[in-house]
Amino acid sequence: MAKIFIDGDSGTTGLEIREKLADAKNLELVSIAPELRKEVSAKRDILARVDVAILCLPDAAAKETVALADELGEAGPRILDASTAHRVAPGWTYGFPELAPGQAEAIRKARRVANPGCYATGAIALLRPLVDAGLIAAQDALTINAVSGYSGGGKQMIEAYEKGEAPAFDLYGLTLEHKHLPEIAAYSGLAAPPLFAPSVGNFRQGMLVSIPLRLDALSARPRAVDLEAALARHYAGATYVRVMPAPKSGRLDPLALNGTNDLEIFVFAREESRHALLVARLDNLGKGASGAAVQNLALMLGDAI
Numbered sequence: 001m002a003k004i005f006i007d008g009d010s011g012t013t014g015l016e017i018r019e020k021l022a023d024a025k026n027l028e029l030v031s032i033a034p035e036l037r038k039e040v041s042a043k044r045d046i047l048a049r050v051d052v053a054i055l056c057l058p059d060a061a062a063k064e065t066v067a068l069a070d071e072l073g074e075a076g077p078r079i080l081d082a083s084t085a086h087r088v089a090p091g092w093t094y095g096f097p098e099l100a101p102g103q104a105e106a107i108r109k110a111r112r113v114a115n116p117g118c119y120a121t122g123a124i125a126l127l128r129p130l131v132d133a134g135l136i137a138a139q140d141a142l143t144i145n146a147v148s149g150y151s152g153g154g155k156q157m158i159e160a161y162e163k164g165e166a167p168a169f170d171l172y173g174l175t176l177e178h179k180h181l182p183e184i185a186a187y188s189g190l191a192a193p194p195l196f197a198p199s200v201g202n203f204r205q206g207m208l209v210s211i212p213l214r215l216d217a218l219s220a221r222p223r224a225v226d227l228e229a230a231l232a233r234h235y236a237g238a239t240y241v242r243v244m245p246a247p248k249s250g251r252l253d254p255l256a257l258n259g260t261n262d263l264e265i266f267v268f269a270r271e272e273s274r275h276a277l278l279v280a281r282l283d284n285l286g287k288g289a290s291g292a293a294v295q296n297l298a299l300m301l302g303d304a305i
C-alpha cells in the first residue's frame, strides 16, 4: 500500500488530485491536520512516513518542502511537484510521458518528477514531435497563442471571476516572459524561446494552445499533411493524446475535454496559401495539471493504482 501525501490539498490542483485519488486502489492518502498544514515540523514528520509527496503549492513553498525531503535523504519520499519551481531544474524528470521514447520509463524510475505547466503541455505536445521529425527546425521562429479557463490562475483568479470582478477576456503575459517559456524552450527542441501570447476567458476550465505556421517561412518548407502524419505517428500508441481530423466547421470549443486527462491535436491547413495552424485542446486542470499528476503518479507506482 503506497502512502501518498498531497501538500497543498485544499488548493485548486491539490483538491482535484485528492478527488481523483479518493477511490484509487493500493494507495493510502495521508494528510496533515488543516491547522498544521504550514508547520515545518508537522510536514517533516509526514514526509518521513510517505512514499510519494505531491506538491500543489506556490513555488516558494514547494522549494521548502523539497528541502525538507532532501534532509531525509534516501529515507525521504519521492516527489511529484505540480509547481513551476523544478521543471527545468537539474536532477528532475519532466512529467510529460509522451514527450519522446523513454520518457515514461524515466518517470517510472525518477525520485523527482516535475509536472508540466498547462500551456507548456499543449505547446510541447505540438512542437516536439515535429522538431524530432525534422519538419520544424530548432532555429525556426515561432509564435504561440493560447486561451485558458480562469481556474488556471488558482484560488485568487477563480474568486475574482466568480465575483464578477474580472474581465470577460484578458490578454496577459504582455511582458512576453511568461513562466512557462523556460520549460517550452527546454523540451520543445527549439533553440530559443518562442513568442508566447496567453489569454484567459470567462469560463472555469478548458484550454486551446495554437501555433500559426507560414509553411514557406519554416526551414524545411513542409506540407501540412506531413506535419499531421508526423504527429499521428508520434502519438499512435498514446492513451491520452490523439491527433484528430480538423472539424469541417472550422471551430473548436476549448471546454470539450473538461474532466478528462485527454489532449487532442488538430492541424488546420490551407495549402493554397501555405498556411497551417496547429492546435492542442486540453483541460488546463486535467492533462494540464491534476490529470497529468495522476498519470505520472501511476507510472511512479508501477501502474499499481
Ligand SMILES: NC(=O)C1=CN([C@@H]2O[C@H](COP(=O)(O)OP(=O)(O)OC[C@H]3O[C@@H](n4cnc5c(N)ncnc54)[C@H](OP(=O)(O)O)[C@@H]3O)[C@@H](O)[C@H]2O)C=CC1
Pocket (backbone or CB within 6 Å): 007, 008, 009, 010, 011, 012, 013, 014, 037, 038, 055, 056, 057, 058, 059, 061, 082, 083, 084, 116, 117, 118, 151, 152, 153, 154, 155, 156, 284, 285, 288, 289, 290
Ligand atoms: N491552477 C492550475 O491550472 C495549475 C496550477 N499549477 C501549479 O500548482 C501549484 C498550486 O496552484 P493552484 O492549485 O492553482 O493554487 P491555489 O492558490 O488554488 O492553491 C495553493 C494552495 O497551497 C496552499 N499553501 C500555500 N503555502 C503553503 C505551505 N507553505 N504549506 C502548505 N500549503 C500551502 C494554499 O493554502 P492557503 O490558501 O491557505 O494559503 C492553497 O490551498 C502552483 O505552483 C501552480 O503553479 C499547476 C498546473 C495547473
Ligand SMILES: CC(=O)N[C@@H](CCC(=O)OP(=O)(O)O)C(=O)O
Pocket (backbone or CB within 6 Å): 082, 083, 084, 116, 117, 118, 119, 148, 149, 150, 151, 152, 153, 154, 157, 179, 180, 198, 199, 200, 284, 288, 289
Ligand atoms: C490563466 C492563468 O493565469 N494561468 C497560469 C498558468 C497555470 C498553469 O497551469 O501553470 P502552472 O502549472 O505553471 O501554474 C498563468 O498564466 O500563470
